[in-house]
Amino acid sequence: MAFSRFRDNLEVLAAQGLYRSRRVIASPQGINLQIDGKNIINFCSNDYLGLANHPSVVSAFKNAADHYGVGSGSAHLICGHSAAHHALEEELAAFTGRDRALLFSTGYMANIGVISALLGREDAVFEDRLNHASLLDGGLLSGARFKRYAHADVENLNVHLKKATGNKLIVTDGVFSMDGDFAPLQALSVTAKAADAWLMVDDAHGLGVIGECGGGLLEYYGLNQSDVPVLMGTLGKGFGTFGAFIAGSDVLIETLIQKARTYIYTTALPAAVAEATRASLKIVIAENWRRDKLKKLAERFRLGAAQLGLQLINPICDKNLNSVGWVSDSVAQQTDECAAGLRYANPTDMTSAIQPIIIGDSQRAVEISNALLNAGFLVSAIRPPTVPQGSARLRVTFSALHEEHHVNRLLDALDKATTGHKAQG
Ligand SMILES: *Cc1c(COP(=O)(O)O)cnc(C)c1O
Numbered sequence: 473m474a475f476s477r478f479r480d481n482l483e484v485l486a487a488q489g490l491y492r493s494r495r496v497i498a499s500p501q502g503i504n505l506q507i508d509g510k511n512i513i514n515f516c517s518n519d520y521l522g523l524a525n526h527p528s529v530v531s532a533f534k535n536a537a538d539h540y541g542v543g544s545g546s547a548h549l550i551c552g553h554s555a556a557h558h559a560l561e562e563e564l565a566a567f568t569g570r571d572r573a574l575l576f577s578t579g580y581m582a583n584i585g586v587i588s589a590l591l592g593r594e595d596a597v598f599e600d601r602l603n604h605a606s607l608l609d610g611g612l613l614s615g616a617r618f619k620r621y622a623h624a625d626v627e628n629l630n631v632h633l634k635k636a637t638g639n640k641l642i643v644t645d646g647v648f649s650m651d652g653d654f655a656p657l658q659a660l661s662v663t664a665k666a667a668d669a670w671l672m673v674d675d676a677h678g679l680g681v682i683g684e685c686g687g688g689l690l691e692y693y694g695l696n697q698s699d700v701p702v703l704m705g706t707l708g709k710g711f712g713t714f715g716a717f718i719a720g721s722d723v724l725i726e727t728l729i730q731k732a733r734t735y736i737y738t739t740a741l742p743a744a745v746a747e748a749t750r751a752s753l754k755i756v757i758a759e760n761w762r763r764d765k766l767k768k769l770a771e772r773f774r775l776g777a778a779q780l781g782l783q784l785i786n787p788i789c790d791k792n793l794n795s796v797g798w799v800s801d802s803v804a805q806q807t808d809e810c811a812a813g814l815r816y817a818n819p820t821d822m823t824s825a826i827q828p829i830i831i832g833d834s835q836r837a838v839e840i841s842n843a844l845l846n847a848g849f850l851v852s853a854i855r856p857p858t859v860p861q862g863s864a865r866l867r868v869t870f871s872a873l874h875e876e877h878h879v880n881r882l883l884d885a886l887d888k889a890t891t892g893h894k895a896q897g
Contacts, residue, residue, distance in 0.1 A: 523712025652826030680710025
């Protein structure tokens, strides 16, 4: 049997609670989903601002499909770069306060394209150990020497930087995708400048959500294009549509157009998606209430979860976290080194839409997720290798469309679903 070895592998994954499977969704994206004929409240989407099915975004998409059709016909460099793409790039450049922006078909491709375009064998890339898979893959594919530093640990990064030669690129998530904490971007930017390295931030989960104007972590920390020369954003999360972009200097963008293989050798995303994103960008900028509400919901949840004795992740940084155990919020807040280089007024300013509950054991995380589904709540269990061994978690995310009663009901369900877990732990 050709694939018998893989069948064995699949059985091992299942026994370890690491088997992945899909749920079939019959409804539009939103906080109410239909799964297997049941109505479920959704707490695991990245559609943080509730724009994936917003009427003006949908109608912009329909109108653009009437005008441009569906397919984009080719890559951007052949005949696929429409007026809609071009206008969106200009608007994204203005939104991020940068010279230029360049659209990519997905965030995965943007990350692989930019890192490989900037680095070669003579160079070195430094990545936070909790970076998104696409950043790690981009670093590996570039052929540059590859170093992972301890999570949010600028001192550890510095040790690696000192030994490096060639061009140096430091790469980090902004808001970390599976933890929801903030990268120490001010300290990273100071460190990068001192080491003559470039800094790249992937703010897939911060853009639109964090900052007064939705400018993400760079707005929050007050960092500009010279502090962080490479900014990557995705459009499939806070913006509610699809695609991604890199924003930076004119030279950076022109270099990517010449050299980024995942830009050059792939079909442009449909023009209608670009038009839909232009509509969603307008809402992201104008509707502050969505960000305010998200923060209130997440804070309500953190308070309730702490009262239930559930283990949250500290928003400031997780330097205190090791591969098996997490310290509680109060301990982490007392740890001075954790705050090195950060100037935050109040940790609650750093509340993101991602609020994981650490469970530890993968099988256990899956059981709790299934129990929540039976109770009518969709919360995904995130397991290794997406997160470190022994740190399986329920990745709870909020949407501006949730109401406080949804959060309260989730907390009740979590209390019931984790009772056995707490007793064992
Ligand atoms: C989702 C995500 C990506 C990938 O973006 P896609 O557009 O979904 O391919 C990249 N980086 C981070 C941090 C992400 O969360």
